[in-house]
Amino acid sequence: MNQPSKKIGTIRLQNLSYAHKQAATLMAAVELDLFTHVSRGCSQLSDIADTLQISRINAERLVVACAALGLLEKTDGEYQNAADVDRFLVKGKPTYIGPWLLFSRMDFEKWRDLGTFLKSDEPPKTLGLYETLTEEMAREYHEATYSVGLGAGMLFARDVDMSQRSLILDLGGGSGAYCIAAVQKYPHLQAVVLDFEPVCRITDRFIAQWGLTENITTRPGDFTRDPLPQDADLMIMASNLPQYSGQMLIRILSKAYESLVPGGEFHLVGETLNDEKTGPLGPALWGIHESLFGSEGRSHSESEVRHYLETAGFSKVTINPFIPGSLSRITGIKK
Ligand SMILES: C[S@@+](CC[C@H](N)C(=O)[O-])C[C@H]1O[C@@H](n2cnc3c(N)ncnc32)[C@H](O)[C@@H]1O
Structure with a gap:
C-alpha cells in the first residue's frame, strides 16, 4: 500500500x-x-x-x-x-x-545582522570577543558562566578520578567553577585558573566566596601567547573550543602537552559536533556565533578534536559523553 x-x-x-x-x-x-x-x-x-x-x-x-x-x-x-x-x-x-x-x-541585537557579519572580509582576530574584554564585561560574563558552570564542574569531579593528582591547571577557567568543584570533592588538590587579567579579578572573588584561597590561585595570561605554568598533572580546557581554529587548537594543545608532567592527563570539555557535522544544534550555533566577533573559530567535530590531541602528542585519546547535546569530554595522556 x-x-x-x-x-x-x-x-x-x-x-x-x-x-x-x-x-x-x-x-x-x-x-x-x-x-x-x-x-x-x-x-x-x-x-x-x-x-x-x-x-x-x-x-x-x-x-x-x-x-x-x-x-x-x-x-x-x-x-x-x-x-x-x-x-x-x-x-x-x-x-x-x-x-x-x-x-x-x-x-541579541547583533544576530539580526548575521548576514552582514558572514559577508565581512575583515582579517580575523585570534581572540574574537576577548580582544576588547573589560572588567565589567568579565564580571557580567562570569556571573553568568558560574551559574551554569558549577553544575558542569560537579559533573566533571564526579566523572574524573582526581584522587591521585596534585595540581590542576584550568586553561580559560573563567569563574573557576571546575576547580572549585574539584577541590570541594578532593580537598588535597591545588589548582591554578589561567585566564585574562580582568577575568582573574572576578575569579578571585568566587574563590574567596568558597573559602578556597589556600587551594586555588589565579594566573593572568593568554594561553595562545604566554608560557603555561609547569608541574600540573591534570589540565582542563572547558567551553573554549569553537573560539579557535584547528591550527590554533593544535598550537595550544602542543603547549599544554609540553608543560604537563609525564603521565599527566588533559581534558578538553568542548561543544563538539558529530563526525558528519550535522549537529547537535548547540555546538553548531556556537560555531556561527563566532562570526559576530570576527574570530577564526568554528565548531569542531569529536574526531577533529581527537586528531588535534594526537597531533599535539597525546596518547590514549578517549571521547567521553559529558552533557549530551552540548559538551563532550575528550581526554588524552602525556606518556
Ligand atoms: C565560555 S568561558 C568558560 C569558562 C570555564 N572554562 C567554564 O567552563 O565555566 C571561556 C573562558 O575562556 C577564557 N579564554 C578564552 N581564550 C583565552 C586565552 N587565549 N587565554 C586565557 N583565557 C582564555 C575566557 O576569558 C573565558 O573565561
Missing part, C-alpha cells in the same frame, strides 16, 4: 524565523521572576499579574506564551512550572541558571 505522502508546510520555517520571540519570552519570564513566583504557589493569572506588577493582559500574554513553549503546564486553570524550569529557573535554588540565560541578551 502507498504511504500517504507527508504534507510539506511552512510552519516549521515560520517558527524558526520567529525563534527570537521564543528567546525573548523566556528571558522576560526570567527577568520578571515568573517561575520563582509560580513555584511559591502563585498559580493563577490574577495572582501572577499582581505579583509581577504587570497588567492582567500582559500577564495573560506572558503566561500563554510560556505555556505554548512548554515552560508552564496548566491543569484545572492553574499553572505549574515544567520540571526543568522548576529545577533551573527558580531563584534561590543552587541549580538556578537565570544569569546564564539572561546573558544571551548581550549579543
Whole structure:
C-alpha cells in the first residue's frame, strides 16, 4: 500500500524565523521572576499579574506564551512550572541558571545582522570577543558562566578520578567553577585558573566566596601567547573550543602537552559536533556565533578534536559523553 505522502508546510520555517520571540519570552519570564513566583504557589493569572506588577493582559500574554513553549503546564486553570524550569529557573535554588540565560541578551541585537557579519572580509582576530574584554564585561560574563558552570564542574569531579593528582591547571577557567568543584570533592588538590587579567579579578572573588584561597590561585595570561605554568598533572580546557581554529587548537594543545608532567592527563570539555557535522544544534550555533566577533573559530567535530590531541602528542585519546547535546569530554595522556 502507498504511504500517504507527508504534507510539506511552512510552519516549521515560520517558527524558526520567529525563534527570537521564543528567546525573548523566556528571558522576560526570567527577568520578571515568573517561575520563582509560580513555584511559591502563585498559580493563577490574577495572582501572577499582581505579583509581577504587570497588567492582567500582559500577564495573560506572558503566561500563554510560556505555556505554548512548554515552560508552564496548566491543569484545572492553574499553572505549574515544567520540571526543568522548576529545577533551573527558580531563584534561590543552587541549580538556578537565570544569569546564564539572561546573558544571551548581550549579543541579541547583533544576530539580526548575521548576514552582514558572514559577508565581512575583515582579517580575523585570534581572540574574537576577548580582544576588547573589560572588567565589567568579565564580571557580567562570569556571573553568568558560574551559574551554569558549577553544575558542569560537579559533573566533571564526579566523572574524573582526581584522587591521585596534585595540581590542576584550568586553561580559560573563567569563574573557576571546575576547580572549585574539584577541590570541594578532593580537598588535597591545588589548582591554578589561567585566564585574562580582568577575568582573574572576578575569579578571585568566587574563590574567596568558597573559602578556597589556600587551594586555588589565579594566573593572568593568554594561553595562545604566554608560557603555561609547569608541574600540573591534570589540565582542563572547558567551553573554549569553537573560539579557535584547528591550527590554533593544535598550537595550544602542543603547549599544554609540553608543560604537563609525564603521565599527566588533559581534558578538553568542548561543544563538539558529530563526525558528519550535522549537529547537535548547540555546538553548531556556537560555531556561527563566532562570526559576530570576527574570530577564526568554528565548531569542531569529536574526531577533529581527537586528531588535534594526537597531533599535539597525546596518547590514549578517549571521547567521553559529558552533557549530551552540548559538551563532550575528550581526554588524552602525556606518556
Ligand atoms: C565560555 S568561558 C568558560 C569558562 C570555564 N572554562 C567554564 O567552563 O565555566 C571561556 C573562558 O575562556 C577564557 N579564554 C578564552 N581564550 C583565552 C586565552 N587565549 N587565554 C586565557 N583565557 C582564555 C575566557 O576569558 C573565558 O573565561
